[in-house]
Amino acid sequence: MTSAPDIRAGRLGCGEYADAFSDLHAPLDKHEARVAAERCLFCYDAPCVTACPTSIDIPLFIKQIATGNAQGAGKTILDSNILGGMCARVCPTETLCEQACVRNDAEGKPVIIGELQRHATDAVMASGRRLYKQGAPTGKRVAVVGAGPAGLSCAHKLATLGYDVVVFDARQKPGGLNEHGIASYKSTNNFAQAEVDWILSVGGIELRCGHALGRDFTLADLRRDFDAVFLGLGLQAVNALGVDDGGLRGVEDAVAFIENLRQSTDLSKLPIGRRVVVIGGGMTAVDAAVQAKKLGAEEVTIVYRRSAGQMGASRYEQELALTEGVVVRHWARPLSVHGENGALRSVTFAATAEKDGRLVDTGETFSLPADQLFKAIGQLFVPQDLEGSSDTPDLVSGRIAVDSGRRTSLPDVWAGGDCAAGSRDLTVVAVEDGKQAALSINHALRGIMPMAAE
Amino acid sequence: MTDLSVNFCGIKSPNPFWLASAPPTDKAYNIERAFRAGWGGVVWKTLGEEGPPVVNVSGPRYGVVHGPDRRISAFNNIELITDRPLEVNLQEITEMKKRWPDRAIVVSLMVPCEEEAWKRILPRVEATGADGIELNFGCPHGMSERGMGAAVGQVPEYVEMVTRWCKTHSRMPVIVKLTPNISDVRKPAEAAKRGGADAVSLINTINSITGVDLERMIPSPHTDGKATHGGMCGPAVKPIALNMVAEIARSPATRGLPISGIGGIETWRDAAEFIALGCGTVQVCTAAMVYGFKIVQEMITGLEAFMDERGYANISDFVGAAVPNVTDWQYLNLNYAVKAKIDQDLCIKCGRCHVACEDTSHQAITHLVNGVRHFEVIDEECVGCNLCASVCPIENCITMEPLVNEIDRRTGRMVDGSYLNWTQHPNNPMSAKPLQPAEPAE
Secondary structure, eight states, X not given: OOSOOOEESOOSOTTHHHHHTSOSSOXXXXXXXXXXXXXXXXXXXXXXXXXXXXXXXXXXXXXXXXXXXXXXXXXXXXXXXXXXXXXXXXXXXGGTXXXXXXXHHHHSOOOOHHHHHXXXXXXXXXXXXXXXXXXXXXXXXXXXXXXXXXXXXXXXXXXXXXXXXXXXXXXXXXXXXXXXXXXXXXXXXXXXXXXXXXXXXXXXXXXXXXXXXXXXXXXXXXXXXXXXXXXXXXOOEEOOOSSOOTTOBTEEEXXXXXXXXXXXXXXXXXXXXXXXXXXXXXXXXXXXXXXXXXXXXXXXXXEOSSOGGGOSSOHHHHHHHHHTTOEEEOSEEEEEEEEETTEEEEEEEEEEEEETTEEEEEEEEEEEEOSEEEEOSOEEOOGGGGOSSSOOOOEETTEEOOOTTOBOSSTTEEEOGGGBTXXXXXXXXXXXXXXXXXXXXXXXXXXXXXXXXX | OOBOOEEETTEEESSSEEEOSSGGGSSHHHHHHHHHHTOSEEEEEEEOOSSSOOOOOSSOOEEEEEOTTSOEEEEEEOOOSOOSOHHHHHHHHHHXXXXXXXXXXXXXXXXXXXXXXXXXXXXXXXXXXXXXXXXXXXXXXXXXXXXXXXXXXXXXHHHHHHHHHHHHHOOSOEEEEOOSSSSOTHHHHHHHHHTTOSEEEEOOOEEEOOEEETTTTEEESEXXXXXXXXXXXXXXXXXXXXHHHHHXXXXXTTTTOOEEEESSOOSHHHHHHHHHTTEEXXXXXXHHHHHOTTHHHHHHHHHHHHHHHHTOOBGGGTTTTTXXXXXXXXXXXXTOOEEEEEOTTTOOOOXXXXXXXXXXXXXXXXXXXXXXXXXXXXXXXXXXXXXXXXXXXXXXXXXXXEOOSEEOTTTOOEEOSOOOOGGGOTTOTTTTSOSSOSSOOO
């Protein structure tokens, strides 16, 4: 075991990458959509709507699909959730709308709401139609920090309400985690950028990429120059593994791996280990593990310290990983990593168990040979970027405290998405945060809460 | 052992399933396949008089009403009677009757409303050995514009007259096929009986436009940009047909007249319903055109299983069994009352019963109980209308439970099993001196 670690690019044949990273689900065609739509019972006060963080009128949009009005269906969705196209791709629908579907009780199978939502929003995108326009000018300006789901949602709603909006993003490309943080087979054909372009086409939104809060400007600057500020900052750091990795090559953050993969123009140039270990139990762990497998890793193992039921990844995601050939090991936590010549060779784990509600080691250990290890054990909000101002918003549980209108402790500052307390780290929740913040900002700046311009 | 064979006004067939006069029965090739598949009889597609053949459109002849998964709920057509030479049809009928002596072959006829025309064709049909004739007084498109088909069927005097000619000039049993495009189907049925008809068959197709192409603003089906109404058939017409059959079956003037039921029969259950309302045979077209002739095997085996289970040895054991339970509204028991009941274990909480009742009816179903989504009937408001049970997607989740010796909490009236119909009701200004007997004479 003295050979170099086996991390290399080009494990697949040239033509195989496109297949491996193609659309997870083929989109429904018109007939499939109509048949699926007919299963919807058009429930009264529908449980699926209640379960949707953005309260999309699901029975209505499905009825519109059933009657051949897919674009009308798309508008119904987008009225409530301007990122309805991406949410259709990444929402864990099986724990949201589809879990609430009454068809589960009737036949054990919900209406495929997520796929129908994609059908409808794709119809709008394909039509190239602009459904929304800028509201009558209010003469007021709002700064939005972060061009992720929360920031884009907030900016779009504000634009329809007549505000001039400037969106800042530290990265070179907008989209936030939609662009950088999810598996590529969930957002093929550059969908994230197409969606951003469509959202910005409403007008009245200026995008400034490569502008980072805390580096290029401060919160105080924004509060001085704008009537209101919305913070959609996301999370900045990955939780530490709790073991000394000694700086070994091959120990990496899953988030960075996913981002590199998403931004790669040639997947055959992307190195991947022969044996890959992913530590964590959330969507990021699954996205990293599945994509490692798709890049040609021979053995990919997800190791999670608790049970399958406690994993952050939905059951559907877990099954996806298993189907793709990923091994999932529960009840183990990393103890130490071992390397040779500065490169990772194996990881040793302690078996765990739950005792009186607490996680304890059983005393057993095991090792997995590994060329590459991805840490996917959650991300952290780092408030450092907010500093440099005399006032900073209050935090609670390490994230920005907000009220029901997503207003922070600073009267002219709102926040939403993953950086806000109470967030469930879901795209769809971030979208709702942005929307609610925009309505609250409008309320605060004008004292009224009008309907958004159509 | 169940025996599906029937003797329908002297026409014998091994089962009551006949193919109706229509495209599937236009020629020997189809009939051969139908008999091989198990059909008990056929009504040969309508023959016209000798002369230049009928000309059909060379384009779409069918309109269709699709369900969401493209299941066909209704068809219509603008096809005319057979467009093949009379002699060819007669030869094939002769040949088929020889090859399949145990099957019923009835020949549908439509010639001009002149006695000589009927005198000319009847002996030629009789010579084929066919078991009987069916007079096509129902076709509602094309031929009716030429004074035939429905144009005859809509005038009871003509129905009687032509029927009498046929009985006079032929020994064959005569079945008169009735059009539903008329206000009271009992009138032509009575006329047929007066003319000596051995049986009636109904319903023929219903005047219809199946849809409009909104791009081109042309109804369908169209021929070179113009459309005409067609005759509608298929599952959607069954309720109309059942009612017309029942009206004839229970009318004192036509009671006992054999009926061949037609209209949307697709399964054994449909057939059994027509038989229960008085039909001695049933005729099928659309189901065969949609699924092919094999569909009869489902009908045969299903009807056998039903009869076995119910202990019916012969079809005649239950022909008309439901007829005594059809009456006029005025004889319905106004003292009877039911309440909807929701089985909470079956309920999937879709809320359709609530919104249907709340928006459009009697506000008799809850939505929230103590802040929790819960659907429960409010007996004080429920009139027992059955709308909730009708819209419920779960079978038997909502049932209509009769009140028995208890107070109706909506009206405060004791429901004690007594009988009071409209003719006896105190709110009826005529009830003091009922003009008709209190109960129908059955």
